[in-house]
Amino acid sequence: MSPRRTRTGGLIDRARTIRFTFDGESYTGHAGDTLASALLANGVSLAGRSFKYHRPRGVFSAGIDEPNALVTLLREGVREPNIPATQIEIYDGLRTESQNRFPSLAWDLGAVNQLGGRLIGAGFYYKTFMGPVIGPLKGTRFWMMCEHFIRRAAGLGRADYEADPSRYERVNAFCDVLVVGGGIAGLMAAEAAAKAGKRVILAEQEPQTGGFARWSDETLDGKPAHQWVAELTERLTRFDTVRLLPRTAVWGYYDGNTLAALERVHDHVARTPKGHARQRHWTIRARDVVLATGALERPIVFPGNDRPGVMLAGATRRYATEFGVLPGNRTIFFTNNDSAYEAAVAIKRAGGHIAAIVDVRPRIGDAATALATEAGVVPLTGHAVAGTKGSRALSGALVQAFDAETGRLSGEARPLECDSLAVSGGWQPVLDLASQAGAKPVWDEDNQAFLPPEPAQRWAGAGAFLGKFSSADALASGRDAGLKCAGKRPSRARLPEIAPEALNPAPAPVLEIRGRGKAFVDFQHDVTADDVRLAHREGFVSVEHLKRYTTLGMATDQGKTSNVPGLAIMAAARGITIPEAGTTRFRPPYSPVAIGALAAERYGDLKPERFTPMHDWHVEHGAEMTPAGLWHRPLVYASAGETVEQAYIREAAAVRRSVGIVDVSTLGKIAVKGPDTATFLDRVYTNTFSTLKVGKARYGLMLREDGIAFDDGTTWRLGETDFLMTTTTANAGAVMQHLEYCLDVLWPDLRVHLTSVTDQWAGAAIAGPQARAVLERCVTGTKVDNETLPFMGIVHGQIDGAPVMICRLSFSGERAYEVYCGAGHGQHVWEALMEAGEPFDITPYGMEALGALRIEKGHVTGAEIDGRTTARDLYLDWMLSKKKPFIGSGLMDRPALIDRNRLRLVGIVSLDGQKLGGGAHLVERGSSDEPGESIGHVTAYCYSPALQKYIGLALVRGGKARHGTRVLLSDPLRRRFGQVEVVSHHFFDPDGERMHG
Structure with a gap:
């Protein structure tokens, strides 16, 4: 038997022996042990070395508040530092190392720092390493001499250079009630809410629920407490509306009752099963929250x-x-x-x-x-x-x-x-999440502890979190919190019977015993009581300044054991009370979170991919796919032996000659609804939308607050208070975020609701002289003639039984229609359109042909709306309303933004028959070796099948004033230097006869 293992008792499985290593030595423990408990059972008292003085340190706590026993986990070929030994469940093959020592934990050369303790107190680096060196190296900063050695000594643990092979997941969850903490108060709250029919998520950072009751000797209703909480947990699992999340630490509380949590899915096993996540990051949006986070003991x-x-x-x-x-x-x-x-x-x-x-x-x-x-x-x-x-x-x-x-x-x-x-030294309720939710803790003299503030969001507290340390109070407060979140009144139903507790939980005031030797406040950073008093003498009396000057309460434990004692010492030094001294802000994360868990699927091969409903059809018909943000879109549909350029020229020519079809499902689509929607759109767009008639669409332009062009697109009025906004593919998320900010911050009084519906709609654009003829062959339930469906008009009908919405608008300069249907009908409608277009030799076209058509027409996209251009630069000033204010109107007329010499939109034509190049500069004079000063740059180019020459769009100083002049194109990266002519950016059908015909 291990030296300190009791002969009987405990909740471990003594029948299962587990082997693990610490600093290369083999030890044994039992199933249910943590690394800390197993080391203690084996008589291992030395678990690490302190950060600054390299003093020997042992296990100090039994939970998340452990400041001393931080170890490095050697798992699946990589090192993971700074894991509390109290949080590691042992398993066969577990390999761990102690930290902050050399060459070994028992004999650490860094311990010599203890001899210079007075010289390396709080703030010593500010006062020492910034000074000049005297002597032969006079003039050299002392820091320059010491930097290499200081950086080698800095930090807790040692990071790995190898890539993390673990897989992480992200999950979004919604519930009526989120219960944080699975002690008896949290369990009672969850059961009360579940019985009221609410959807409940209960998150507990330990492997099992029950908290203190699991290892206390209390009896509840005549049963051992651990048996009672096990039965209550089992009852919760019978509710279809309850989800239990063990090994899950809720680490952040954000606006709108949005909370972040980390689930350690497979940290307790030797190897994560293939294809499974080691950890899972949860974003939980809850209507109500019960905080039953308990309390931590103070030293x-x-x-x-x-x-x-x-x-x-x-x-x-x-x-x-x-x-x-x-x-x-x-x-x-x-x-x-x-x-x-x-x-x-x-x-x-x-x-x-x-x-x-x-x-x-x-x-x-x-x-x-x-x-x-x-x-x-x-x-x-x-x-x-x-x-x-x-x-x-x-x-x-x-x-x-x-x-x-x-x-x-x-x-x-x-x-x-x-x-x-x-x-x-008493108990401090865990208030981190409540403080993050938007209010300051309140000092309670009876408990000599900070207690929760009045809620700034929809949460209720329970148990020791409220300073109610008895089991009877925890049960009652947990049940009442659950009922409150369920919209019920506190119940008078019988609670489990507990033997009366006569102990007085209130401690004596927070104390410091002053004597000879170092008295530590923050074990993790080696901050002593003398360091706190030194900060006071040097003027760092604000608790935030104290924290930064001494590093009190920083690092992985975030001051869980040190904050209140440190505040008490500062308060005593200032001759004030602890509440007068105040407390530092609690910031997320409450406990460390791996960067891999935050990145999750956004990293490496796990990067998400988005496919349109017609993706499989594109691939089956020879499309060469290309990424467009997270989307996969057809680049070209190349025939055998065709180059990309040959393919897009053929596709674009087919659109001009007859008809083509392109997948536009990736366009951002936002449903904007509510009584004040028209007013809202007038404020975010430069032009007016309140006058738009139902069943019509309008092209709109948005500016940033600084007057710079932000995004363009069409918005369709489907009903009096129902609009569908479309955005560019790349800017869909940014526009949604911008609109939400406007409603949440600028105009919270407007009655408008936003919903991203990009994935709900599949879209196909039919363009070309025969586009209307194609629709007439397959659309039922509506006519599509010029009177019924004029330019920018909207109709509803069916295509082969599938409901569709059709808007007549053009991005290509041809007669064109966008056909929208539910995403589930996307490929079906696409194939019906292709079949209807067979007599007209309908041609699917990709992004390259799409780009060529828009360049010929002179339409702008993200290449021109690049975060530096204004509406006037793009000759869209006709869209700037003079009858109303809008976002950006106050700053768009600043002198620098209306200067005549700004870069403005023009067209360019290659005069030597050679390709242009995106990003190439335009100069007025010079040679290929020594080009002159840049007067602008090319934003987009293509070979125009309509003009049969290379053309492009460019931003050039002076804009229209240069029409008809010749300049030089300088592109040293592509070894291109040649002459181009500056022309109007409307190359094709400038009067719009084809588009409106």
Whole structure:
């Protein structure tokens, strides 16, 4: 048996032995162990070295708040640093390493830093390395000499250079009630909401639900607490409306009751099954949230409080009762509250020896006295631990009389032998998510802790999160929170019976025991009480300045154990109270999140791909596909032996000659509905949409707030308050985000609702002189003649039984129609259009031909609307309304934006018959070796089948004033230098006779 494993008890599976390694040495544990509990069971007290001083450190807690025992996980060929040993479930083959040591954990050369402790206190790097060097290297910054060594020593753990082979997933979820925390309060809340018919998600960061009740010795309704919570969990699984997410930490709370969570799906097994995710990132949007996040135990600040063997009292209780592990052979408890007495009894019942209970309070209650008697000791009240002894592990403690009112020690220090020191400085509710949701915590004098603020969003608290530390209060508050979120009144139904608790959970004030030696506040960053007082002396008295100057509360534990003690010391130094000193802002993430989990499918081969409903048809008919953002679109439909250029010239010529069809399903499509929609569109577009008639479409232009062109497209009025907006493929997401910002921030009073419907519609554009004839052969339920369907008109009908919506608009300069149908009918309608077009030799065309047609017509796209051009630069100033304000109207007339010498849109024609080049510069004079000053650049080019020459669009200084002049095209990357003529950008049918005919 392992040295500190109890003979019986615990929730581990003693029948299953698991082998793992730590720093190359093999150890064994049992199923249900964490790495921390297994190491403690094997008598391993040294788990790591501290960041700055390289002091020996051991396991300090039993949960997510572990600041010391950070290890590197060696998994699937890569290193993952800074994982708390308390959060790693052991499995056969687990390989881990300690951190921040060289050459070994036992013999660390970095420990020499302890000799210079006074020289490397808070802010030493600001004051030391920025100074000049004196002597032979005078004038050299000291930092330059030390930078290499400092950077090698910086950081916690060592990152890997290898690519992470793990697979990650992202999930979006919606629910009526999200319960954060699976203790008894969270379980009660989930059951109450589920019984009310609500969709519930319960997220618990531990592998099992139940929390404290799983390892307490309480009875609920005459049953052991762990059995009662197991049965309640099993009842929840019977609800179809409940989803339980174990091993899931909710780490961020954002606007609109949107919360972020990380599920460790396969971290507890040796290898992630092929094709499965190791971790899953959840974005959960909830109508209501129950925060049942519990509380974390605080340490006490005293000299030598960081030696291996010093541990939180609640952690010793959990290790003994859940994992069957004793913290040591002789344990001293040091406390300022009653909860440590229960922990002492738990250690005693597990077979441990209690050497003493040291309590700073001069008196304790009857219940605590009875527990001390059961633990076999008489409490040393009015005393404090003033120091510890030991080198790499704890060997004893110094106990001294202590006056809690003055904070002073008196009398001689009394040495007591121990190899385990369990400390408890009170409990702090976990308020991170509540604070992230938009309000400041409130100090509670009775609990000597910060409690939740008034909710700024739709959440309710439960259990220890509210400062209700008894199980009876946790059950009641959990049930009431669940009912509140379900829209019900608190119930008077019977709660499970619990033996009355006579213990007083309220601690003495947050204390610092001042004596000789370093007293640590933040174990992870080696921040001492003296560092906090130094920050005060040097003027860094704001809690935010204190945090940054000393690094208190930073790094992976985010101050879970150190924040309140640090604030108390600063408050004492300033002569004010803790609430007057305030607290730092809680920022996400609450616990570390792998970058891979945030990126998920957006990384590597897992990048998502979007296919239009007609994708398979395109591939089967020889389309060469090309990416367009995340979409796959046909580039050309090349015949055997054709080049891309030959193919698109043939396709574009077919459109001009007869008829062609192109897939436009990728265009952004946004349903804009509501009583104020017309007003809203007038504000976001430069031109007017409130006058648009139902059944008509209009071309629109949007500007950014700075007056720069943002996006263009058509918007269709389908009903009095029902509009369909189309955007460019590339800008669909940006436009949606822009519109949401306008409604949420600029005009929250407007009654408008936005829905992205890009994926709901399939679209095909029919263009060419015979386009109407094709539709007449296949459309039923409506006519498509010029009177029924004029330019920019909209009709509804059917094609081979599928409902369609047809708008007459043109991007090519030809008579053209966009045919929209439900995505599920996309290929069916496409094939019906192809069949109807057979007598006219209908030709499918891709993006290259689409681009050639639009260049011939002079239409602008993202190549010209590039984030630098204005409406006037593109000769779209006819769309700038003079009758109304709109986004960008206030800044679009700044002098620099109306300067005559700005780059403006023109057409160019190659005079030597050679290709042009996108991005090539235009110059007035010079040679290929020494071209002159650039006067503009080419934005797009093609071979025009209509003009039978190479043409292009360009942005050129002076714009129209240069029509009819000749300039030089300089393209050194493609070794191209030649003459071009500047012409109007309307190359083909400038009067629009073909489009309107």
